[in-house]
Amino acid sequence: xxxxxxxxxxxxxxxxxxxxxxxxxxxxxxxxxxxxxxxxxxxxxxxxxxxxxxxxxxxxxxxxxxxxxxxxxxxxxxxxxxxxxxxxxxxxxxxxxxxxxxxxxxxxxxxxxxxxxxxxxxxxxxxxxxxxxxxxxxxxxxxxxxxxxxxxxxxxxxxxxxxxxxxxxxxxxxxxxxxxxxxxxxxxxxxxxxxxxxxxxxxxxxxxxxxxxxxxxxxxxxxxxxxxxxxxxxxxxxxxxxxxxxxxxxxxxx
Amino acid sequence: xxxxxxxxxxxxxxxxxxxxxxxxxxxxxxxxxxxxxxxxxxxxxxxxxxxxxxxxxxxxxxxxxxxxxxxxxxxxxxxxxxxxxxxxxxxxxxxxxxxxxxxxxxxxxxxxxxxxxxxxxxxxxxxxxxxxxxxxxxxxxxxxxxxxxxxxxxxxxxxxxxxxxxxxxxxxxxx
Numbered sequence: 001x002x003x004x005x006x007x008x009x010x011x012x013x014x015x016x017x018x019x020x021x022x023x024x025x026x027x028x029x030x031x032x033x034x035x036x037x038x039x040x041x042x043x044x045x046x047x048x049x050x051x052x053x054x055x056x057x058x059x060x061x062x063x064x065x066x067x068x069x070x071x072x073x074x075x076x077x078x079x080x081x082x083x084x085x086x087x088x089x090x091x092x093x094x095x096x097x098x099x100x101x102x103x104x105x106x107x108x109x110x111x112x113x114x115x116x117x118x119x120x121x122x123x124x125x126x127x128x129x130x131x132x133x134x135x136x137x138x139x140x141x142x143x144x145x146x147x148x149x150x151x152x153x154x155x156x157x158x159x160x161x162x163x164x165x166x167x168x169x170x171x172x173x174x175x176x177x178x179x180x181x182x183x184x185x186x187x188x189x190x191x192x193x194x195x196x197x198x199x200x201x202x203x204x205x206x207x208x209x210x211x212x213x214x215x216x217x218x219x220x221x222x223x224x225x226x227x228x229x230x231x232x233x234x235x236x237x238x239x240x241x242x243x244x245x246x247x248x249x250x251x252x253x254x
Numbered sequence: 255x256x257x258x259x260x261x262x263x264x265x266x267x268x269x270x271x272x273x274x275x276x277x278x279x280x281x282x283x284x285x286x287x288x289x290x291x292x293x294x295x296x297x298x299x300x301x302x303x304x305x306x307x308x309x310x311x312x313x314x315x316x317x318x319x320x321x322x323x324x325x326x327x328x329x330x331x332x333x334x335x336x337x338x339x340x341x342x343x344x345x346x347x348x349x350x351x352x353x354x355x356x357x358x359x360x361x362x363x364x365x366x367x368x369x370x371x372x373x374x375x376x377x378x379x380x381x382x383x384x385x386x387x388x389x390x391x392x393x394x395x396x397x398x399x400x401x402x403x404x405x406x407x408x409x410x411x412x413x414x415x416x417x418x419x420x421x422x423x424x425x426x427x428x429x
Contacts, residue, residue: 010398013398013402014383015377019382019383043410044409045405048408048412049405050411051354051355052358052362052373052377052378053377055355055356055358055359056274056359056378059270059271059274060266060267065269065284067285068266068284068287070258070266070291071259073291073295074258074293077295138366147325190269230293236325254374
């Protein structure tokens with residue numbers, strides 16, 4: 001007769017989880033019968049397993065919150081681009097911009113690079129002229145800012161260093177957009193000219209080359225790289241904006 | 255769409271339990287699961303046709319949970335603590351059960367995250383050792399050794415409480 005394979009710790013663990021085939025189960029039980037200390041240890045683990053399951057059972061019994069309603073989540077993903085109110089808002093926006101001669105967004109799909117540029121211009125208009133609190137976290141708290149926005153955007157976000165081009169990093173904040181939170185970084189130069197860089201994840205236009213997106217009082221360049229979109233905006237009077245945008249893009253390329 | 259509903263929806267309670275047990279924070283766990291479900295929906299077509307939906311979903315969820323735990327650790331913020339008695343069970347547990355549940359969950363928190371994941375997937379979510387190895391992307395031998403270490407550590411963490419409970423039951427009730 002072939003002697004049974006020696007009993008290992010993995011066999012004992014599998015005994016606790018009820019994952020032994022009948023032959024091996026008999027061998028393990030025979031072993032435990034002859035080794036009371038091991039049998040007590042394994043019985044303790046089995047008891048612990050039952051207690052752990054009981055302690056966590058309540059979590060699976062709670063009613064599922066609306067946030068996790070699968071049908072709604074699927075529906076939201078199925079028609080992400082033109083829900084009716086958003087299409088209407090986009091139409092109004094396009095008409096308004098056409099009338100004002102502002103940013104031109106002909107046939108721009110919602111959420112794409114042109115929308116990103118518009119969001120950057122809006123954030124610039126709100127925060128760049130602010131002399132009381134343009135940023136929520138200052139340059140000194142750069143690490144905290146980077147952690148915060150990286151967590152909210154669910155991916156690592158880096159702050160480009162434009163000091164070599166004469167623009168100091170001032171700090172930044174999280175800003176809302178119709179396509180989720182975005183990181184806004186502000187820079188300024190010795191004359192007080194401010195630049196803003198808006199960064200957010202892109203559902204569409206995920207990899208787009210650098211392109212001028214603007215005319216009028218505010219100039220902008222936007223691009224995207226591996227699903228992260230960037231738009232750098234500045235007053236139209238700011239010089240070297242294309243070079244600054246190139247530099248920022250070079251630093252953020254992964 | 256229909257197969258997505260049929261295959262994913264029944265798994266939501268278990269996925270929720272796993273996220274909650276790993277993160278120990280109801281809001282964070284539900285946000286994490288929402289993120290997981292959204293990813294599953296957008297990547298449904300990339301799922302291997304022969305693959306098991308449950309293992310696939312646990313893999314997505316586990317990876318999101320780990321990156322969240324690491325971010326939280328980097329930010330230095332403590333992970334929010336759920337109290338065990340907050341988990342209302344279908345049959346209300348007796349007070350002693352509730353106390354024991356709280357002790358078990360606290361002991362669970364003392365495990366390193368890699369051991370906690372293995373223990374929960376195997377002992378609570380009933381994944382096979384091979385499925386657990388796939389979710390965690392580690393060899394089965396590593397699953398077995400982590401499982402053994404997790405059980406040993408958990409029982410050491412629980413031992414003093416159990417002794418105290420056995421020796422001084424009245425004190426526990428008065429508290």
